[in-house]
Amino acid sequence: MKLTSEEAFELSRHFRELSVELGNVRFSKWKELSPAQRRTMEDAEWSLLNASSDMITSAVGIVLDETETSFRTLQGSTNKAKRALQTLKTVRRVINVATAAVGLAAAIISRDPGAIAKNAKGLFDAATEDDT
């Protein structure tokens, strides 16, 4: 059975508490314990402490997995917002195209081939300019 993030965090706390309690016993009975007993207890304390840290690592991974869908959804919304901001910038290009189109229209009305060519190029440039 897979652990939930809450269960993993809870286990992490239990392992930590056990490690602390074992440490309290070792230090309070320091003089009564033989070096071998101290060593055994110390090893157990480190093991419990690392079990606690391992559980934190697992819990973090589980939280990340549990919220992956929300993460992707929010990513989609953020991209949409960025596109909206880009649209605002595109409006600038539209106005520039309109300005160039006014010049082209005047050139066509005046039937001036040189001006038509020049304004047509201007319109093309305005329509193809970079948005940024």
Place this chain on the structure above:
Amino acid sequence: MRQSQSLTSRIQLFLLTGLLVLGVGCTSLAPITEFADISAQSAAYTGLVTQYVQFPERQKRFQPSSQHARLEQMSRERAAHKERLLLRQALIEEYMDALGQLAADEPVKYDKEIDALGKAVAHNKFAGEKDAGAFGSVSKILFRAVADGWRRRKLRELIGESNSPFQEVVGALKRIVDQGFAGDTENEEIAIRNYYQPIILSAKDKAGIAALEEWRDARLAEVRVWRHAITDYSEVLSKIASGHQKLYDKRDDLDNIDLLQQMSRYTKDLRKLFNTLKNL
């Protein structure tokens, strides 16, 4: 002359109608932009992720070599989380940045382009200089009104559709900070005690004991700074989530003066927390 007057009147009528239709005269959403900006900056604080990833390596200083292989395995697992955690922070930053730009009064100005259009109209004799000037002024106001209305609609949509995943993503990060990162600090304190205490208990020299205690306390003080950063960052995430929830609750009334005042308060609190985090 008469034709010109008639055109000017038509432009004025057009302007008035346009403004009425568009409902120009919206309150500035600057407090929302400011809240979003400081949220984006604060969320980007990456110091805690670095601490989380480096934790097993730091533990090696205190733990016997028999535990090192296990710590190295933990190190690899945490390194794999690093990018995912940073991506979460970056996404919150990017999202708040986009939200702030949509709430900004003038994210993009069109005045220069509209002036050029007015000049083109006049230059090509489609209108007189005076009418072209009026055309330019009217266009600027209408363009701004259209852009503002469109922007606010997009802002409302963004807040509306993002609140639920936003709360989940920020909430998840806060749980990681509150329980995971804070748990690391507790384990670090225990490791420091386990490392120094046996040496102190076995030592005979008083000066040596005092020096060891000083070292231990210096290490514990480092952990306290780290814990302080955790508390502050957790508070940052709470404020961001709570501020966004307020925006969601009032998304159809973003001009609401109470809401804007609340946003200003959130901004003030976040700025204070951000400055503390920066200096840690």
